[in-house]
Amino acid sequence: MILSLSSQNVIQYLQNVGLCSLEDGTLYESELPENSGNNRNLLVNLPDNRKLLVKQERRLNFDSNIHQFFNEWLFHQLLQKFPVLGNISELPSLLLHFDEENSIIVRSYLSEYVELGKFYQNNSIFPTEIATAIGTTLAGLHCSTFQRREYQDFMDTAPQGQFRYHFYNPAQGIGSINQDIFSKIPTEALKFHVLYQRYESLESAIADLAYEWKPCCLTHNDLQLNNILVHSRWQQLDNCLMRVIDWEACAWGDPAFDLGTLLASYIKIWLSSLVVDPSLELEESLNLAMIPLEIIQPSMLAVIRAYLQAFRLILDERQDFILRVIQFTGLALTHQIQNMIECCKYFDNTHICMLEVAKNLLISPEESVLTVFGSSETEILQSVKGYHKIVQSEEKQLLRIYYGKTRLRGC
Structure with a gap:
């Protein structure tokens, strides 16, 4: 029988697996932090000021994807089996226990760290030092595992008695509308599917991304800002200590996907601050954002420069x-809209703006580089020391990643 964890039995479970003692049981207390849609998360406070995060997958009838926690466990096993990867062993928090039968993992809770998304939200600042550390850290993960067959074979390991595909390709578009969708999403969200399917060039660009998918290193595959942690005293430290959590989707993949997912989280900060009204043109809404794109650009530029310099x-x-x-940034934005619709049953005019931005990133990446980073592709490449490439001397003119005359009409 599958054990279902709760705040009432989590202490007993930890005692049974040897992560806390029976004598100290009455001194423990547990609290329920924010839970994701797929997992139940329990934060347990220990008497010695240590904290454990206990996670269990929410799986109806336990027939959904069974490899998520296994992937995270496998990643930690990879770090132990290959000590040469010590330069990336500090990225995740320490995994203390994996219970495959009950789909439970227990890891140390990094109480001195804060989610980067919350850091930006609470402080309204975007230090380039943090962005540079992220780019360098991510490059270290990708570069250390790049084209290493022994690491790839290890990450292809399947749970005992089961089968898994060798490559997971997340470069997928939105599925076609069928009659089942009407009972799953709010009526106003149907506009998203209508708009998405209206643009053949959008689906074509995503298909090209999927076709050109070339896995070459270990990737996180869910590198959103809430999965990146920054030390609460980052300004007092010699280097900006970063951590990355939730390795459930990690696999052998395309490094551009990780960067695109990360940049999409930055762009979402801008798009989520829009002043959206049916009487405003889209260009006006974007220009009236409470957090202008120009405020975020230096951080995105610092990420890509640091990444390319290190890799x-x-x-x-x-x-x-x-x-x-x-292009992967645009794809990640479309996935964020879809997740908001499916998980939160929510869709509004802001998401229409987001889709317009995503579309232009996907179908016109050459013209979008300057708008996203505030620098041209040529300027970014020239800033990479030791890299030489013949580039066109003619600079591209700035082209907005949105359509200036598009008007939101009553939705």
Whole structure:
């Protein structure tokens, strides 16, 4: 029988698996932090000021994806099996226990760290030092595992007695509308599917991304701002200590996808601050954002520059790497809209703006680089020390990543 964890039995479970003692049981207390849609999260406070995060997958009849926690456990096993990867072993929090039968993992809770998304929201600042640390750290993960077959084979390991695909390709578009969708999403969200399917060029660009998918290193595959932690005393430290959590989707993949997912989270900060009204043109709404894009651009530019400086080899592998990052940024925005609709049953005019931005990132990446980063592709590449590439001397003119004359009509 599958055990279902709760605040009433989590202490007993930890005692049974040897993570806390029976004698100290009465001194423990547990609290329920924010839970994700897929997992039940329990934060347990120990008497010695240690904290444990206990996570269990919410799986109806336990017939959904069974590899998520296994992936995170496998990633930690990879770090232990190959000590040469010590430079990335500090990225995740320590995994203390994995219960495959009950789909439970227990890891140390990093109480001195704060989610980067909350840091930005609470402080309304975007220090380039943090962005530079993120780019360098992510490049370290990708570069350390780049084209290493032994790491790839290890990450392809399947749970005992089960089968898994060798490659997971997340470069997928939105599925077609069928009659079942009417009972799953709010009526106003149907406009998203109508708009999405109206643009053949959008679906074509996503199909090209999927076709050109070339897994070459270990990727996180869910690198949103809420999965990146920054130390609460980052300004007092010699280096900006970063941590990355929730490795449930990690797999052998395309590094541009990780960067695109990250940049999409930054752009979402801008888009979520829009002043949206049916009487305003889209360009006006974007220009009236409470958090202007120009405030966020330096951080996005710092991420890509630091990443390329630490992982110049990727430019030899993919000379169109920056353009692919831009396209994956657009793809991640469409996935964020879809997740909001499916999980929160919510859709509004802001998401229509987001779809317009995503579309232009996907179908016109060359023209979108300057708008996203505030620098052209040529300028970014020239800032990478030791990298030389023949580039066109003619600079591209800035082209907005939205349509200036598009008007939101009563939705």
